[in-house]
Amino acid sequence: MFTSSRTSTKTDSRPVKALLTLATAGTLSVVLAASVAAPAFAADPKKDKKLRKAVRDHVVSQLHDRDSDSDDSDSDDADDADDTPIVTTTRHHHRRHLHLAGAGDDCNRGTFFKIHSLEPRHFYIPRTHFVDGPGGSVTASVHREHEVLAFVEADFEKLRSISTELTPDTIVRTLIRTSIPHLEKRHMIFTGHDYTHDIADGKYGNLWYRAFGYRIRWAVRARLDTCKVVRTAHGIADIPSAVEGWRYWETxxxxxxxxxLSEK
Structure with missing residues (x-):
């Protein structure tokens, strides 16, 4: 492609050939070759300038052709990627969540419960309250059946259609499963044990049979397809446990x- 002058020696043409060969490999090779072969052009400044210009033009042409091929390849890859789902990952509270980019169901719809507070609560049994005194002792027992049921109060806020499956039974079962295992949706009292307690002088002794339980303040949140989380319902639930017994106090x-009830 290029010829050297008649006055050039064999040693003058070798750097040029080496430079042209390395020029096709990329700009980094050209820089390295130029730095090594620079002394070969020092003999004739005019020829040196022409040869350098020719090399530069050749390098620009090679780089232009290579960029064109790269653009075509990237375009093909982009066309193929349009049909390929992209999976990205995010981290939240040390948990890894997968999201499918470009899909309509980035997040799975669902509901989840959150318990805000859990307070002890007594379920007193009707007609088991006894008052004796002043002084002496009090003895009581239960010989009648009674059923203690869980109570749920709910307030539906947004997207009621998502919360249609939320019934009192569902809420109670979920709270029992996620909070305290010995809670019960319904607790049956068949017969209570006898209980005796001494009463202080001048005081009145009180006995009342009860089932132990809890008042739970809860909320339900829904996760939408867009990954947005909204609160759909909240309320309170009074749930009895499987534990029962007498309560004693004095007045x-x-x-x-x-x-x-009386002055005496």
Whole structure:
């Protein structure tokens, strides 16, 4: 492609050939070759300038052809990638979640419960409240059946269609499963044990049979296809447990629900 001058020696043409050969490999090779072969052009400045210009033009042509091929390849890859789902990952609270980019169902729809508070609560059995005194002792027992049921109060806020499957039974079962295993949707009292307690002098002794349980403040959140999380319902639930027994306390006067029953 290029010829050297008649006055050039064999040693003058070798660097040029080496430079042209390396020029096709990329700009980095050209820089390295030029730095090595520079002394070969020092003999004739005019020829040196022409040869360098020719090499530069050849390098630009080679790089242009290579960029064109690369653009075509990238375009083909992009066309193929349009039909390929892209999986990205995010981290939240040390958990790894997979999201399918470009799909309509980035997040699976679903609902989940959250318990905000759990407070002890007594389920008192009707007609088992006894008051004795002043002084002495009190003995009581239960010989009647009674059923204690869970109570649910719910307030539906947004997207009620998502919460249509939320029934009191579903809420109670979910809270029992996620909070305390010995809670029960319904607790049956068949017969209570006898209980005796001494009463302080001048005091009135009170006995009342109850089932233990909890008042739970809860909320339900829904995850949409867009990964957005909204609260759909919240409320309270009074759920009895499988534990029952007598409660004893003393008062200065016979009382019931805070009201004085008698002055003596």
């Amino acid at each position: 200065d006067k016979p009382m019931f629900h805070g009201k004085v």
